[in-house]
Amino acid sequence: MRLSAVCCLQILSATAFAHVATRPNGIRSESDPQLPLMPALPPSKPSDPQQSQPPPQGRVLISDVMGRDRSINIFASFTRDIASISSRLDSSLENSTVLAPLNSAVERLPRKPWEDPREYDAFGANAYEGGDGKDRAQRNLRRFVEAHVVPASPWAEKEKVKSLLDGDREIWWEMKDGVKVIKPDDIEVQSIASRVGNGEVWILKETRNYA
Numbered sequence: 671m672r673l674s675a676v677c678c679l680q681i682l683s684a685t686a687f688a689h690v691a692t693r694p695n696g697i698r699s700e701s702d703p704q705l706p707l708m709p710a711l712p713p714s715k716p717s718d719p720q721q722s723q724p725p726p727q728g729r730v731l732i733s734d735v736m737g738r739d740r741s742i743n744i745f746a747s748f749t750r751d752i753a754s755i756s757s758r759l760d761s762s763l764e765n766s767t768v769l770a771p772l773n774s775a776v777e778r779l780p781r782k783p784w785e786d787p788r789e790y791d792a793f794g795a796n797a798y799e800g801g802d803g804k805d806r807a808q809r810n811l812r813r814f815v816e817a818h819v820v821p822a823s824p825w826a827e828k829e830k831v832k833s834l835l836d837g838d839r840e841i842w843w844e845m846k847d848g849v850k851v852i853k854p855d856d857i858e859v860q861s862i863a864s865r866v867g868n869g870e871v872w873i874l875k876e877t878r879n880y881a
């Protein structure tokens with residue numbers, strides 16, 4: 671099975687550009703003229719110093735911290751490539767627990783996350799080239815990322831949830847010998863990389879098998 675190096679480079683370079691292009695909007699500030707100025711807040715009384723303070727600024731979101739830990743930066747770049755995921759992780763209205771596999775786990779996969787052996791069977795070695803090929807790769811990458819995002823945080827021990835992947839089976843986690851383990855696949859959580867306003871980023875030692 672050949673690796674689609676061309677596709678890989680395109681995705682990675684698209685990521686790099688998207689990242690640069692979206693950064694200025696990623697900085698949340700009341701002084702940003704593009705953002706509405708909290709219309710839901712009642713008018714503050716100027717006499718009350720507590721009330722006249724602006725609300726806390728720069729509330730940290732998963733999108734702000736995903737790229738910080740280099741050990742998961744392959745997965746972080748995938749999340750930025752999928753519009754529905756990147757907007758979710760950039761929203762304070764929806765919480766998520768991101769199950770980010772280590773770079774080494776993604777690299778150990780027998781194929782790239784955007785490759786599907788059935789598509790190689792159906793379309794041959796060029797399955798991921800050309801416009802349709804790119805669409806296939808993008809769709810497969812989205813499924814991979816969705817399978818690693820739980821639409822809940824906090825996520826309680828033994829609480830059964832489904833990832834964002836349509837039709838996915840239930841997963842939960844348990845403590846085993848002081849380590850969080852994602853069930854039923856027994857994937858160890860190496861650490862919790864971040865806890866921020868709209869959820870948490872957990873670092874997984876393996877990728878989920880969701881096919």
Ligand SMILES: *[C@@H]1O[C@H](CO)[C@@H](O)[C@H](O)[C@H]1NC(C)=O
Binds near residue numbers: 869
């Ligand atoms: C979202 O996460 C924050 C931070 O952990 C928490 O305070 C809040 O209650 C969560 N909201 C929901 C709806 O779970």
